Amino acid sequence: MHRTRHLLLRTLSALALLVTGCTDGDAPPDEGSSESSGAPLGLAPVEATMLVHIYYQTPETLERLAAELDLLEHADHAEGYVAALIEPDEYERLVAEGLTVEVQQEPTSILQRMLDAGGFRSIPSYSCYRTVEETVDTMTTLDSNYSGLVELVDIGDSWDKVTAGGPDGYDLQGMVITNEAIAGPKPRFFLMGAIHAREYATAEIVIRFAEQLVEGYGTDPDATWLLDHYELHVLPQANPDGRKIAEQGYTQRKNRNTSAGSCSYPPTSSSQHGIDLNRNHSFEFGGAGTSTTACSINYRGTGANSEPETQALQSYMSSIFADQRGSGSGDPAPDDTTGLMISLHSYGELVLFPWSWSGSAAPNLAQLRTLGRKLGYHNDYAVCQWYGCLYPASGTTDDWAYGELGIAAYTMEMGTTFFQSCASFESTVAPVNLAALTTAFKAARRPYQTPSGPDAVGVAVSASPVTAGASVTLTATADDTRFDSNGWGTEPTQAVAAARYSVDHASWTGAPLTAMAASDGTFNASSEGLTATIDTSGWAPGRYLLLVEARDAAGNWGAPSGVFLDVEAAGGMVEVCGNSLDDDGDT
Template sequence: MILALGGCIGEEPVNVDAGPDEAANADPDQLDPSPPGVTLLVHVEYQTEEKLNWLVSEFDALEHADRKQGYVAMLVEPAEYEHLLDEGFAVEIQETPTEQLAEALSGFRSISGYACYRTVEETATDMATLASDYTDLVELVDMGDSWDKVTGGGPAGYDLAGMVVTNENIAGPKPRFFLMGSIHAREYATAELAIRFAEEMITGYGTDPDATWLLDNFELHVLPHTNPDGRKIAEQGYTQRKNRNTSSGNCSNPPTSSSQHGVDLNRNSSFKFGGAGTSSKACNLTYRRTSTSEPETQGLQSYMSSIFADQRGPGDADAAPSDTTGIMISLHSYSPLVLFPWSWSAAGAPNLTQLRTLARKFGYHTGYPVCQAPVCLYAASGTTDDWAYGTLGIAAYTFEVGTSFFQSCASFESTIVPDNIAALREAFKAARRPYQTPAGPDAVSVAVSSSPVTAGAVVSLTATVDDTRYDSNGWGSEASQNIAAARYTINQASWSGATTTAMTASDGVFNATSEGVTTSIDTTGWTVGRYLLMVEGQDAAGNWGAPSAVFLDIQ
């Protein structure tokens, strides 16, 4: 059954009053403000990997699939629906989601309907304000150009506007976390989530103990809008996925779920370019064009190469060393998932065990399934996370967040933000040694018995050291070890050469996977000021986990 829905979904078919040739040749700079039509959200069953790969390369396949039941979710127009039936596929229309999307987006052609999300311009303005207000913490950086920026005859285009967040008064080099959003333009939540995380770190400096030690010791590099040209189309309510490259193809305008101008930037990276999960057809949603052809991809790869050393050999089987430094996360929507390399192949990456361990820490916070894309979703080649791991050796991940491209502000604020901010903090803490630190226990609930105190007071420092905070949410389990030790440092991280002081088990013996730890601190001789106490734990396998901190004020 094809639903006869009024209104439109963001990626609407072309105007029914226009003939197909007229619509396809429309000026992509002049989008119809209210094209009528219907787009269906369907589940398409497949029997073989070849059929799945064909579906992904030919249609608007979403980041939602069920390997056990053998279906993939897609957006299709009525003609595509009939074509799938003619090809022998079993297609189930998801009536409620289709109706909800149509109702939510009927007549919607402005991001102002989603007050929680900033436009490209608003994001850039707010980053500039942060740089002005927090001069010691924020530096604006131009990471490249958009297609329109380097191509004449159309809109002016944009810089790939990002920022570096760190305490610039403390010299580096420092471990780096690169966070990017909105490489697929229609995924509203991702750009906002990226800048929200940066803002939390910036505004928390000096009042949030963990934000403080992280920015003292590490660098956060943030690119909220990786695809700003495409995002401007999406901000009008169209599900534009790709960038705005109009140089090839006789594609639909306005963009539809079957045809749109542009290149899929998450299929355009140079590592394993052109394989499964990509299309050579210019109007398809996964159109790859030629390797690193797009200015956005060139800027992204150039920038990451400038901040991360190449730490992995050239062979597919070459593992990055255990002391590799650096992590990147690409934020996508929708379908709750935490994905790790490889995306191009179902074979395990050389650092599979370590990549999976950190991913399961993310899964603990988000509740998302943690898996490898070709195993739980479908293969995709030329992706940003595969490039970052495959070329540089850094730990690289994709977060798929939420349940909609145009996620409601209510669910974004209540669920997506808190769950994912916690996971992003976990990632930032792991940036120094992403293949070692996540194997160790977390220090949580760090507290002092009293603060502020006068110099000479004896203060109790307590925490819980927990080696069980992993969850794949249905995709395997992570071994936990008993806690073996705990320690704290004052004002400096343990790896910087600071003096470490041992803590004891609250019950007198370390013999469980989660332990309360404690110590007494005599503040005799301490001067007036704020002190940062950093606690970390070690498991029986010898792994030290990331620290957590608390302030102690002496008055």
């Protein structure tokens, strides 16, 4: 019941927000009201794109709908409906087939009014989102301003870039972000956005996450240790050709491949040029949830990995991640697999993990679910398998990354609309998902092990700066309960059993480790206060990074969290070029 109500309320809220981008905080209309109940069966709908609930009786029907229509990331299996954008001719066809199609009157009416008035045809109406060009400019600036942390990387080319006779197209511009002064190899996290062009928020979250880490280096303890010890690889705009169309306010989903079909332009929800890049990957290509009709929203292309964008993605991920899974469909990746990939989508408020092509369990199901529930703790999204909580989809990016390479791979459906208002994006979507992505990055070294362990939170020191030789109290909380599937199962938790800290270097680098004690004297609860006394005698003046991590009773060490400790010379004396200066600058 909790899961059903959770999904239903989110669906209604999302439908009310789909096209307005300006109704943040409005409550969804009551079930059964004139706003939510929609047109009764047989009543002619408005002559425009409609947002509807389609009720289905069998999984086979849902599978067929997923291949034929522009289904949204809302499917309530308990109620037996899926949300979709459809055109009037599709409405008539579905009704003629005997399906119950419930028009969501209010969002459909708003959409029609906006289009009648000229609609929104420019992304400047959404000032919180950068265009393709602005995103590239930001990356260029970061590379210039943080040359020791940022390296630009050309991942590949867009369809227009490799096709003569049309627009110039784009490079798939990415970045590698790490402290280049510290040698690798380092664990890697690949974060990508906007493979579906109309999903504005996704590219912006990718670039903001990169900015947050780079700008926080040296001042934010977690950003600092993560970039010292890990690598972040980002591709904010995975479908730049399609995104330029979507920036005009159109619901363009696919890339801009115009080589097949006589499709609509401007694009509609039922007819648009291009290939759905998230149905074009070579792992389980051509299966359920894809279309062979060129203008369809889910058109998979003429063959597996046919598009330059998917070719670039597969080639790049293969170059940065080792293949760590066997060739058999039931072969799990080893527990110590390293590497993580997340593809950001909108909307739907979901954390999805493989498989999407099949309802069978992925070999690493339990571990994928555990990390997913760590992310769900932060963004309050439903955490579930693609196929089980939505509908089938074959040839997806996350299935390819997990299926071919064995790395932990996820699709995160953020927010409540394609054109998320800046107010709700800034207040909700960005903060909760940036927090989730930080947790994901921390797990990238051992995504199938680390998330099971306790989180170290609230790490603090009793004073900073301190004079060398002073004692400092280090405190934190070890919490083994920070999981939330939001209605899709419960994660087992254990008592905290141990904790430790290291200085400047992570535990797995061979750094000296010092045990911490339970604040109440005994490790016996799933959330424990931690404490340690640090004697700074002999410490040279400077800034130190203290990293705290904890282990649960099942033997799982969680990810570290850090705090800075600044140490000053005794008497305020600082040594400069062999001379000691006091606070007044006198020798």
